Amino acid sequence: MTLVADDISDRAAIEDETTHAETPVRAPASRHRHRLVASAATIIVLLALWTAASAFGLVSALFLPSPIAVAKAFWNVATTGFVDATLLQHLVASLGRVFAALFASIIVAVPIGFAIGLSPIGRGIFDPIIEFLRPLPPLAYLPLVIIWFGIGEASKIIVIALAMLAPIVISTAAGVAGTSRDRINAARSLGASRLQVLGHVVLPSAIGDILTGIRIALGAGWTTLVAAELVAASRGVGFMIQSAAQFLVTDVVLLGIVVIAAVAFALEAVIRILQRFFVPWLGKT
Amino acid sequence: MSRLEISNVTAHYEGAAAPVLANVSLALGAGEFVAVIGRSGCGKTTLLNLAAGFAFPTSGRLTLDGQPVRGPGPERAVVFQDDALFPWLSAVDNVAFGLQLKGVPKNDRREAARGLLARVGLAGLDERPIWRLSGGQRQRLGLARALAIEPAFLLMDEPLGALDAMTREHMQQLLLDIFLATRAGILLITHSIEEALFLATRVVVMAPNPGRIVRTLDVDFSRRVRAGESARAVKSAPDFIEARAELLDLVFEREAQ
Ligand SMILES: Nc1ncnc2c1ncn2[C@@H]1O[C@H](COP(=O)(O)OP(=O)(O)O)[C@@H](O)[C@H]1O
Numbered sequence: 065m066t067l068v069a070d071d072i073s074d075r076a077a078i079e080d081e082t083t084h085a086e087t088p089v090r091a092p093a094s095r096h097r098h099r100l101v102a103s104a105a106t107i108i109v110l111l112a113l114w115t116a117a118s119a120f121g122l123v124s125a126l127f128l129p130s131p132i133a134v135a136k137a138f139w140n141v142a143t144t145g146f147v148d149a150t151l152l153q154h155l156v157a158s159l160g161r162v163f164a165a166l167f168a169s170i171i172v173a174v175p176i177g178f179a180i181g182l183s184p185i186g187r188g189i190f191d192p193i194i195e196f197l198r199p200l201p202p203l204a205y206l207p208l209v210i211i212w213f214g215i216g217e218a219s220k221i222i223v224i225a226l227a228m229l230a231p232i233v234i235s236t237a238a239g240v241a242g243t244s245r246d247r248i249n250a251a252r253s254l255g256a257s258r259l260q261v262l263g264h265v266v267l268p269s270a271i272g273d274i275l276t277g278i279r280i281a282l283g284a285g286w287t288t289l290v291a292a293e294l295v296a297a298s299r300g301v302g303f304m305i306q307s308a309a310q311f312l313v314t315d316v317v318l319l320g321i322v323v324i325a326a327v328a329f330a331l332e333a334v335i336r337i338l339q340r341f342f343v344p345w346l347g348k349t
Numbered sequence: 350m351s352r353l354e355i356s357n358v359t360a361h362y363e364g365a366a367a368p369v370l371a372n373v374s375l376a377l378g379a380g381e382f383v384a385v386i387g388r389s390g391c392g393k394t395t396l397l398n399l400a401a402g403f404a405f406p407t408s409g410r411l412t413l414d415g416q417p418v419r420g421p422g423p424e425r426a427v428v429f430q431d432d433a434l435f436p437w438l439s440a441v442d443n444v445a446f447g448l449q450l451k452g453v454p455k456n457d458r459r460e461a462a463r464g465l466l467a468r469v470g471l472a473g474l475d476e477r478p479i480w481r482l483s484g485g486q487r488q489r490l491g492l493a494r495a496l497a498i499e500p501a502f503l504l505m506d507e508p509l510g511a512l513d514a515m516t517r518e519h520m521q522q523l524l525l526d527i528f529l530a531t532r533a534g535i536l537l538i539t540h541s542i543e544e545a546l547f548l549a550t551r552v553v554v555m556a557p558n559p560g561r562i563v564r565t566l567d568v569d570f571s572r573r574v575r576a577g578e579s580a581r582a583v584k585s586a587p588d589f590i591e592a593r594a595e596l597l598d599l600v601f602e603r604e605a606q
C-alpha cells in the first residue's frame with residue numbers, strides 16, 4: 065500500500081464546473097458562409113445559362129421561355145390569374161389540402177406511433193399496416209381512393225393523408241421508444257402514475273421526433289398533392305401546371321414548378337424553426 | 350419509522366449467466382446514512398435500482414416496512430448518476446415536478462422549489478434551461494428535485510461525482526444538514542472513501558464478480574462534526590485515517606486480483 069488518491073472510480077477527470085457553465089461556444093461561421101456563397105454561385109450560373117439559352121435562341125421559347133418571361137408570367141398569374149384563379153388562390157387551394165391532410169394524419173399517426181413505441185402488441189398490430197403502406201407510391205392507390213370516395217376534395221385529402229401517415233408513425237414510435245429510461249424512472253420515483261409518465265415525460269421527449277416526422281410527411285404530402293391535382297381538380301398549383309401544359313403555356317408551367325419548389329423549401333424551413341423553438345435542448349443534453 | 354430491507358438478494362441482467370449481485374443483504378432505516386463504495390462495475394447502481402424498485406431480483410426479498418417492494422414510489426426519491434433531469438422544464442420547474450404530480454398549485458410549488466434551489470446553491474438560476482447548467486449544477490438540481498417531495502428515503506448514485514473539490518465539500522455539508530434535518534434514510538453511492546466515512550453512519554464495501562458486500566463498517570465521524578469538531582479536524586483524526594486506510598486496502602486489494 066502506497067499513497068494513492070482517494071478516488072477509486074475509473075472516471076479520473078473531475079470536471080471543473082465553473083469553466084463550462086458560461087462559455088459560449090459557436091461553430092465557425094466562415095464554413096457556413098462558404099457554403100452559402102457556393103450555393104448562390106450555382107444558382108446564378110444556372111440562371112445565366114438559362115438566360116443565354118433563350119436569348120441566343122438555342123432553345124425555342126415554346127420549350128424554354130426566358131427567366132424574364134417566367135417573371136412576367138408570375139406577375140400576370142399573381143394579378144389577373146390563370147384558369148379562373150390567381151396564383152394565391154391556387155396556392156391556398158393546394159396548401160389547404162395539404163394542411164387538412166396533415167391535421168387528419170397527425171390525429172391518426174401520433175396515437176399509432178405511441179402504441180408501437182410503447183407496447184409489443186401495438187407494434188404487432190400496426191407494423192404490418194405501416195410497412196405495407198410505407199413503400200407504396202401514393203399514385204398507385206389514388207385510383208382506388210377515387211373509386212371509393214369520388215373525384216372530389218375528400219379523395220385528394222385522403223391520398224395525401226395516407227402518404228403522410230407512415231413518416232409520422234415511424235418517427236413518433238422511434239421518439240417514444242427512445243425516451244430515456246432514467247427520466248421515466250425519475251418521474252416514477254417522484255410519484256408519477258403511468259398516465260403522468262406518458263404526458264409529462266414520454267410526450268415531451270418525443271416532440272422532437274414527432275416534428276421530424278411531420279417535416280418528412282409535409283415533403284411527402286406536398287409531392288403527392290401536386291400529382292393528385294394533375295388527375296382531378298379545378299384549382300391548385302398542380303392543376304395550374306397541368307392546364308398550362310395543355311395549352312402549351314410553358315412559362316406558366318415553369319412558374320408552377322418554381323412555386324412548388326419554393327413552397328416545399330419554405331415548409332421545411334418553418335418546421336425547422338418550430339423544432340428549434342419547441343425542442344431547443346436537442347443535441348445539447 | 351420507515352425501514353427498507355434488502356434480504357439475501359441475487360440479481361441477473363437479462364441474458365447474462367453470471368449474477369450481477371449475489372446474496373446481498375442491506376437494511377436502511379430512518380436516521381441511517383449508508384454509504385456504498387466499491388470499484389466501478391461492482392453492481393452499486395444495480396443495487397440502488399433494486400432499492401428504488403426500477404429492477405427486480407432473481408431471488409431474495411425487498412421489503413418496505415415489511416411489505417414487498419413492487420416498484421418505485423415517492424417515499425424513495427432517487428438522485429441519478431446522469432442527472433436524468435427534464436430538459437423541457439426550467440430549473441425551478443424540474444424541482445417542482447414532484448409537487449406538480451401531486452397537484453400542488455403552481456405558485457406554491459414554485460415557491461417551495463425556489464427555496465430548495467437556494468438551499469443547494471443555485472439561487473437565481475430558476476428560469477435557466479437545464480442544458481445551460483454545468484454538470485455539477487445539474488447534479489445539485491437533481492438533489493433539489495428529490496428533496497422537494499420530502500421522501501422518507503433518499504437514494505443517491507454518485508451525486509457529487511461531477512463537482513469540483515470546493516463545491517464538493519460544501520455539498521457534503523449540505524447532505525449532512527439535510528440528513529440531520531429530515532432524518533431520512535440515505536443510501537449514498539460514492540467513489541470517495543473519505544466522503545463515505547465522513548458522511549455515513551455505516552459504510553458498505555462491495556466487490557465485483559459477482560457483486561457482493563465484503564465489509565460493513567459502522568462509523569460516527571459525522572456525529573463528531575455535529576458535536577462541534579471541524580470537518581478538517583475530523584478528517585485528519587487518527588481513527589479516521591486508520592479507517593480510511595483499511596477501506597483503501599480492501600478496495601484496492603480486490604482490484605489488484
Ligand atoms: N443494463 C445492463 N445489462 C447488462 N449488464 C449490465 C447492465 N447494466 C450494468 N450491467 C453490468 O452489471 C455490472 C454492474 O453494473 P453497475 O451496477 O452499473 O455497477 P457500478 O454502479 O458499481 O459501476 C457491470 O459489470 C455492468 O457491466
Ligand SMILES: [Mg+2]
Nearest residue numbers: 393394430506
Ligand atoms: Mg454506477
